[in-house]
Each structure stands twice: as C-alpha cells, then as structure tokens.
Amino acid sequence: MGKLVVSLDGVVIKDVQITKDKTTLGRRPYNDIVIDNLAVSGEHAVLQMVGADVFIEDLNSTNGTYINGKAIKKQLLANNDIVEIGKYKIKFLLEDSGDYEKTMILKPGSGAPSGFGLPSNFGSLPSASAAAPATIRVLTGAAAGREVSLTKVVTTVGKPGVQVASITKRPSGYVFAHVEGAARPNVNGVPLTSESVALKSGDVIELAGTQMQFVQG
Numbered sequence: 001m002g003k004l005v006v007s008l009d010g011v012v013i014k015d016v017q018i019t020k021d022k023t024t025l026g027r028r029p030y031n032d033i034v035i036d037n038l039a040v041s042g043e044h045a046v047l048q049m050v051g052a053d054v055f056i057e058d059l060n061s062t063n064g065t066y067i068n069g070k071a072i073k074k075q076l077l078a079n080n081d082i083v084e085i086g087k088y089k090i091k092f093l094l095e096d097s098g099d100y101e102k103t104m105i106l107k108p109g110s111g112a113p114s115g116f117g118l119p120s121n122f123g124s125l126p127s128a129s130a131a132a133p134a135t136i137r138v139l140t141g142a143a144a145g146r147e148v149s150l151t152k153v154v155t156t157v158g159k160p161g162v163q164v165a166s167i168t169k170r171p172s173g174y175v176f177a178h179v180e181g182a183a184r185p186n187v188n189g190v191p192l193t194s195e196s197v198a199l200k201s202g203d204v205i206e207l208a209g210t211q212m213q214f215v216q217g
Contacts, residue, residue: 002054002077004033004047005091013088018054023047025085026059039063039086047077050177050195051168053154054092056083074180076156076166134174136167139204139211147215150174158185159208167199167214174199174214181208 004016016023016033025033026044035044041061048055057074058065066084067075077083083090134150136157148155150167156179158164163181167174177196178184184192186206187199201216 002079002092002094004083005093006033006035007089007091008087018047018049021049035085035088037086037088040088044085045083050166051170051175053077053166053168053177055179061085076154076179134169134201134214134216136205137213137215139213141210143210157207157212163208165205165207168196172198174216176203176205176214 002018004018005012006014006016014033020032023033024031024043024046025035026042027034027036027038027040028042031043041059041063043059044061045056045058045065048057054077055074056065056067056072056077058072063086064071066072067077067081069082069084077092079092079094081092083092135147136150136155137147138144150169153169155167156164157167158179158181160180163183163185164179165185166177166179168177175196176185176187176192176199178192186192187197188204189206199214199216201214203214205212205214
C-alpha cells in the first residue's frame with residue numbers, strides 16, 4: 001500500500017511499511033512506530049487504512065500533527081506528503097504512485113447552501129463518457145443538477161470540519177467511506193455503519209445536508 005520514511009535533520013531513521021488497518025505512532029514503546037522524543041506524545045497519532053487509502057488522525061497530542069506545514073486533526077494522505085511531529089519529518093510514499101492521481105477535494109463554495117463544498121468549476125466539468133464510467137449528480141441545493149465525473153482514484157466530498165467522505169475507484173467498482181465528522185453520511189437513507197460500502201448505480205448519498213446520486217454506466 002504505502003510506506004513511511006522517518007527522518008530527523010535530514011537523516012533517515014527508519015522506513016516503515018503500512019500493512020495493518022491501524023498503525024499507531026507515539027513515544028510509548030507499545031506503539032507500532034515508536035519515536036522516543038519528548039516533543040512526541042505517548043499516543044500521538046494513528047494511521048488508518050480504508051481500502052487503499054491511508055488517513056492520519058492526531059490523537060489530541062500536546063504539540064500537534066502537521067502535514068506539509070499545516071496543523072491537521074484527520075486527513076487523507078497523498079503521495080509525498082510530509083507529516084511533521086516535533087522535529088521529526090515523516091514522508092508518506094505510495095508503492096505504485098503512478099496509479100494514483102491527485103485527490104480532487106470539493107472545498108466549501110460561497111454559493112452552495114448548508115455549507116456543502118463544491119469546486120468553483122464544478123459546473124464546467126465534463127459529464128460521464130466511455131472514459132469516465134461513473135459520476136456524482138447533485139440532487140439538492142444551489143448546485144442541483146450538476147455532475148462531476150469520478151475520474152480520479154479518490155474524490156473527497158463534504159464540508160471539512162463538519163462531515164467529509166471519500167469515493168475511491170477500485171478495479172471492482174467504487175467504494176464510499178466516512179472520513180470526518182461525528183455524524184455518519186447516509187446511503188439510501190441508512191447511516192453508514194461500517195468504514196466503507198460498495199456503491200451501486202442509483203445509490204443516493206446524503207452528506208453535509210446535500211443529497212447526491214451515484215450514477216455508473
């Protein structure tokens with residue numbers, strides 16, 4: 001899936017393959033990745049695999065967890081991201097980065113109600129075609145009727161800090177997963193209870209107050 005390269009002052013200390021569903025990081029010896037430094041909390045952060053995606057979550061650490069210089073609570077890791085914990089830098093590398101495109105994040109837009117995030121060019125994106133077998137169609141709100149092709153490996157939708165989910169393209173189909181937020185998104189009116197669920201054409205997703213339909217084929 002991926003690996004972490006831990007370095008201090010430019011010197012690589014360890015190289016860790018991510019093989020478990022959950023990988024803990026901290027100063028205490030029972031962590032999967034132990035960094036024995038006072039700037040690192042006993043239980044500092046956890047990495048979680050959801051399918052082929054890897055998320056990192058700060059566990060209310062004293063000094064915080066940063067990705068590319070920005071403090072985070074929970075975030076999807078992208079190839080070459082630099083996680084900073086104290087003076088340590090941890091580089092995230094995908095083993096086969098050529099198959100992964102940059103994640104398209106639907107950020108909050110001023111025009112959409114309920115705080116639902118859509119990119120400014122959402123309406124101009126191409127519709128589904130033979131090369132793009134699946135789309136998301138917005139059913140409610142100011143962006144109702146607009147579609148976006150799911151051509152990326154991972155598409156993240158929702159409102160950061162409130163409710164965020166991801167749609168991941170797999171060889172077998174598309175997988176919907178909860179990323180962030182106390183309330184879980186609904187699929188066909190039913191709250192998502194597992195970490196992820198396979199999507200079927202026609203499924204209706206409700207997220208951050210907005211309804212969307214997954215259309216494939």
